[in-house]
Amino acid sequence: MAEVITKLVLSGFKKALELTKKITDDAIKELGSERSVEVLDTAYNVPTYYTLTGRKIGKLGDIPKILNELEESIYRRLILQKIYLGKEATIEDALEAGLATLILADIIEVLKYVKTPKPYKAPFAGFINDSQIRGLGVSLVSGKIPGIAVIIGKAPNTDVAGKIGKELQSLGMLGLLVGPIVEQMQEAGVKVGFEYNLIPLGDTITSAAHAANLALRVPVIFGGLKPGEEEKIRAYIKERVPAFIIALGPLDDVTVAAGAGVIALGLPILTDQPVPEIPNALIPVKPEEAISKGCELRNIKVVPVKLDIPIAYGPVFEGKAIRKYDMYVEFGGGRSPAFEVAMMKPLDEVEDGKIEVIGPEIDEMEEGKAHPLGIIVYVAGKKMKKEYEPIIERRIHEYINYGEDTWHIGSRDICWIRISKEGYRKGFKIRHLGVILYTMIKKDFSAIVDKVQVKLITDKDEVLKAREEARKLYAERDARIAALTDEAVDVFYSCVLCQSFAPNHVCIITPERPGLCGAVYYLDAKASHELQPEGPNQPVPKGKCLDPERxxxxxxxxxxxxASHHTTERYHLYSALTYPITSCGCFECVLIASFEANGFIIIPREYVGDNPTGLRFSTLAGTIGGGKQVPGSVGISKRYIVSQKFFKADGGIKRVVWMPKSLKEELKEELIRRGKEEGIPDLYDKIADETVAKTMDELLEYLKKVDHPALKMMPLEKLMTPMT
Incomplete structure (x- = not known):
């Protein structure tokens, strides 16, 4: 039977090769051999070919030579084996041909982008760019997304497809969909798209290349491996990428060939077809058992959240939106008074599990209107501390967003909540918000919280009265947090969550410097250590101060x-120029020291426009990820930009010369405040963005025009100390 599979793989490779040749010839005839080959927002060219070989494809005219090389490498191997060893093709030959098939599929897909920037139409996503992968990285390393399932082909029927989709969502897994399974899931009422973590890649088998090239970019983006280190990359994927493939329905020879390539990368394939089992590689299975078996094979730990509510629930729904026309009722958002607060109480003052609604229930509310809402969560526990209140309170946002038919943005007294019409039809009540909060807080904070009680207020007068009490608590907290500085503590905290992907990267979290992913703050890390004493956040005693300025x-x-396995010896927490904190791949922004402008250029992950460096975020980020320490190029969080400790040894906020308008506006109030604190009240206006400068020449001209303070500061190169 192995011989049959091998022959199928080689046949599939040959068909894929002939198809790629034809598509390439057609593209050259239409666009010319000098046409460049690229996909926007990736630093990895044709990712499968580049990551495996270390070579980029520059123009269309390069592809025929590469195809000839692939053809010769596979067939020469087979011919020599036959002549000198008298052997027929083996499984190892099939795996090599499989990898070559993945390269061919990727070339076919990239050629679609060469012809048109957006070849895929909804619901298909096609290529998942570097920024999107980095965005998924935080969820993957934190376990919010426990694993990835690639579903290819056609389920036996719509019901089975629907069950597979809903199971993935209930487990919080990322699903990458290829082929008829997409339409089947939609027919079953399963919502698909990036916002639901079920991403339809395309309708043909070659679009599965977008799943393969995602897996191949992870070791380079997060693990610090170099393109061309094939053995290391394959080992990394096998050991660290929590993914598996489910192939449903009949398997043609091209699909089998691509599957062999996936197996060569170390990822197992589960199929409902009668195939011989290859342990940990090719497994026949019933469709309804495929996900659980895949999780077992890849050691993916999943615990579905079970709540007594009438709507689907899980992290997979966090990114969805409820538009106004889909909304049944809303609360806050400037349209009605609303607030949310978590309050610590003595154990004897909290009735565990009590959920009360003070005022009208949803049935008594007018559809399509904004109504008042106050959410008060009382928590008590022997290990609970006052400083943990805001940590629990911030989680209200994600807990409500986990509902398929509930939506939340904002916090405190500027929160905004919606419940959809569909949720109302399913029977969702205001009381169910309390069920969600009670269950999730008890689940996630069990080490410090013993009792939880939730009060939901919908009576306007009561909301206004309770909101004033909440505001007093907010003010007290703000005063405490303002006093929490790096100098005020003897212990910082580590974060090594990203070591699952970037094994040598270590974040140091301080009161004035959050994690570079933007998701972990000092008190979060402190609470996390209480919850998981052996977890990723460990106390780091500061010890003797060697350099207070840096x-x-x-x-x-x-x-x-x-913690870095002896790869990093020193950190200067307040400098981007000397011994900076290493970067993994999940950072929100990349900061580049520009010697021409004598300042810092900051580019956030989501920005894909032009900037004065001439390089896109994905390219710049690729030079520092994977735990590398690169003076002058650093991954940072957005909030760190407005910290008083923001690279103060290098000049701090006064060194910032450029960031995109979207980031400026997001941080506007804090940037203005920091400018005033530094004695430059108009600093906000002096910082350039893409509306005034897209090139270095334009940036320098603007900085001179506005008399930016960076131009009068010590040259950056004089601040840099060679790392030895």
Whole structure:
């Protein structure tokens, strides 16, 4: 039977090769051999070919030579084996031909983008760019997305397809869909798209290349491996990428060939077809058992959240939106008074599990209107501390968003909540918000919270009265947090969540420097350590201060050296130019020291426009990811930009010369405040963006025009110390 599979793979490779040749010839005839080959927002060209070989494809005219090389490498191997060893093709030959088939599929897909920037129409996504992968990275390393399932082909019927889709969503997994399964899931009422973590890649088998090239980019983006390190990349995928493939329906020879390539990368394939089992590689299975078996094979730990509510629930729904025309009722958002607060109480003052609604229930509310809402969560526990209140309170946002028919943005007294018409039809009540909060807080904070009680207020007068009490609590908290500085504590915290992808990267979290992903703050890390004493957030005693200006401590260096597996010896927490914190791949922004402008250029992950460096985020980020320490190029979070400790050794906020308008507006109030604190009240206006400068020449001209303070500061190169 192995011989049959091998022959199928080689046949599939040959068909894919002939198809790629034809498509390439057609593209050259239409566009010319000098036409460049590229996909926007990736630093990895034709990702499968580049990551496996280390070579980029520059223009269309390069492809025929590459196809000839692939053809010769496969067939020469087979011919020599037959002549000198007397052997027929083996499974190893099939795996090599499978990898070559993945390259061919990727070339076919990239050629679609060469012809038109957006070859895919809804619901298909096609290529998943580098920024999107980095965005998924935080969820993958934190476990919010426990794993990835690639579903290819056609389920036996619509019901089975629907069950597979809903099971993936209930487990919070990322699903990448190829072929008829997409339409089947939609017919079954399963919502698909990026916002639901069920991403339809395309309707043909070659679009599965977008799943393969995603897996191949992960070791390079997060793991610090270099394109061309094929053996290391394949080992990384096998050991660290929590993914598997489910192939449904009849398997033609091209699909089998592509599957062999996936197996060569170390990922198992589960199929409902009668195939011989290859342990941990090719497994026949019933469709309804495929996900659980795949999770078992890849050691993916999933615990579905079960709530007594009438709507689907899970992290997979966090990114969805409820538009106004889909909304049954809403609360807050400037349209009605609303607030949310978590309050610590003594154990004897909290009745565990009590959920009360004070005022009208949803049945008594007018459809399509804004109504008042106050959410008060009382928490109590022997290990609970006042400083953990805001941590629990911030989670209200994601807990409500996990509902398929509930939506939340904002926080405190500027929160905005919607319940959809579909949710109302299913029987969702205001009380169910309390069920969600009670269940999730007890689940996630069990180490510090013993009791939870939820009060939901919908009576306007009561909401206004309770909101004033909440505002007093907000003010008290803000005062406490303002006093929490790096100097005020003896212990920082580590975060090594990203070591599942970037094994040598170590974040140091301080009161004035959040994690570069933007998701972990000092008190979060402290609470996380309480919850998981052996977890990713460990206390780091500062020890002797070696350099107060640059932010260097003996205890931090000692911890980082051990936690980075002896790859990083020193950290300067307050400098981007000397011994900066390493970067993984999940950072929100990349900061580049521009010697021409004598300042910092900051580019957030979501920005894809032009900037004065001449390079896109994905290219710049690719030079520093994977735990590398690169002076002058650093991954940072957005909030760190407005910290008083923001690279203060290098000049701080006064060094920032460019960031895109979207980021400026997002941080506007804090940037204005920091400018005033530094004695430059118009600093916000002096920072350039793409509306005034897209090139270095335009940036320099603008900086001179507005007399930016960076131009009068010490040259950046004089601040840099060679790392030895």
């Amino acid at each position: 932010g260097e401590w003996e205890g931090v260096n000692k911890f980082v050296y051990e």
